[in-house]
Amino acid sequence: MNELEIMKEQLELMKEKLNSQAIINNRLLRSSIRERLSWTKRYTYVEIFLLLPFIYFMYAGLTYQIGLSWWLYAYTVFMCTACVGLDFWINNIYISRRDYQNKNLLMLGKKIARQKQLRWNSLLFGMILFFPWFCWLGYELHNHIPANEWTGIFIGLIVGTVIGLVIGLVILLRMQRTNENLLDEINDIEDEGEMVE
Amino acid sequence: MQVSEQEFGNIVRDNRATIYTVCYMFAEGADEADDMFQEILINLWQGLPNFRGESGMKTWIYRISLNTCISMDRKKRSRHTLPLSMDIDLYEDPDSDSRQIQQLRRRISKLKPFDRAVVLLWLENMSYEEIGTILGISAKNVSVKLFRIKEELKQIK
Numbered sequence: 001m002n003e004l005e006i007m008k009e010q011l012e013l014m015k016e017k018l019n020s021q022a023i024i025n026n027r028l029l030r031s032s033i034r035e036r037l038s039w040t041k042r043y044t045y046v047e048i049f050l051l052l053p054f055i056y057f058m059y060a061g062l063t064y065q066i067g068l069s070w071w072l073y074a075y076t077v078f079m080c081t082a083c084v085g086l087d088f089w090i091n092n093i094y095i096s097r098r099d100y101q102n103k104n105l106l107m108l109g110k111k112i113a114r115q116k117q118l119r120w121n122s123l124l125f126g127m128i129l130f131f132p133w134f135c136w137l138g139y140e141l142h143n144h145i146p147a148n149e150w151t152g153i154f155i156g157l158i159v160g161t162v163i164g165l166v167i168g169l170v171i172l173l174r175m176q177r178t179n180e181n182l183l184d185e186i187n188d189i190e191d192e193g194e195m196v197e
Numbered sequence: 198m199q200v201s202e203q204e205f206g207n208i209v210r211d212n213r214a215t216i217y218t219v220c221y222m223f224a225e226g227a228d229e230a231d232d233m234f235q236e237i238l239i240n241l242w243q244g245l246p247n248f249r250g251e252s253g254m255k256t257w258i259y260r261i262s263l264n265t266c267i268s269m270d271r272k273k274r275s276r277h278t279l280p281l282s283m284d285i286d287l288y289e290d291p292d293s294d295s296r297q298i299q300q301l302r303r304r305i306s307k308l309k310p311f312d313r314a315v316v317l318l319w320l321e322n323m324s325y326e327e328i329g330t331i332l333g334i335s336a337k338n339v340s341v342k343l344f345r346i347k348e349e350l351k352q353i354k
Contacts, residue, residue: 010301011320013294018214
């Protein structure tokens with residue numbers, strides 16, 4: 001067998017050995033996780049820079065126009081700011097850049113799982129603030145809107161609330177699914193014994 | 198070519214032996230091979246949107262891998278890298294298979310970087326045209342280089 005044939009055999013041997021290995025690039029995996037969660041961070045910036053100002057100004061206009069209580073407006077501002085602030089902390093601050101770089105994959109996975117739970121807690125917190133606000137708004141509208149317009153306003157209030165809740169829930173469920181998919185992949189790597197940390 | 202991250206992961210998994218083989222032949226040690234491997238993955242990810250599928254996936258991966266390693270060989274920079282995880286160390290393992298692989302590497306690493314690329318592709322049973330496509334030279338140029346490389350390898354033990 002000539003030397004070049006021997007070299008070909010040696011190369012085949014090498015590739016057989018390598019094919020039996022799982023070569024995991026941790027850096028790429030972490031960067032992939034960070035990239036897949038990045039849309040949740042971008043969404044919170046949309047909440048802060050678009051949604052909140054819109055709510056503040058729109059609601060101030062309604063309050064002035066209809067003659068609603070400015071205390072209700074203050075509570076509305078507090079409720080929306082608190083919910084968005086909590087969203088921002090959960091999605092932007094809770095898992096930091098350092099966590100992606102330094103924490104081992106198992107610890108990062110635990111944080112991703114905890115982030116899911118925090119989002120459910122945040123939903124509960126939002127509901128607790130929301131129901132009193134909804135009742136208070138209903139009461140205020142009832143006192144300030146003429147009786148013949150009340151039905152239309154009431155229907156609009158209900159429809160608007162339902163639409164808002166559905167949109168919010170869809171976005172929340174999509175965020176949770178992103179985390180679930182990441183956790184499945186981290187668990188798969190762990191199950192196959194490919195993770196060294 | 199737009200692919201999801203999962204599809205990219207599958208592409209890397211299917212071609213990991215090819216990519217690491219190239220790194221192994223160009224790097225002087227495991228750390229440098231790790232560095233090259235990660236650099237290749239980054240280049241593959243960034244290059245995927247421009248890959249139109251005119252050449253095969255394997256050909257394209259070879260091209261990116263070889264260009265990256267040749268380029269890094271020129272620059273020879275060092276930087277902090279997270280290590281790859283593997284159970285074997287092709288540079289140090291004492292078993293007979295690994296020693297054969299190390300012998301292969303010793304011979305090939307004595308060649309100039311571009312010549313290493315030519316011989317690697319030839320050892321993969323690629324045609325002169327395929328080798329030329331990957332390296333950006335004519336098939337005739339490949340045959341001339343291979344003739345010279347074979348003569349050189351005869352002198353290397």
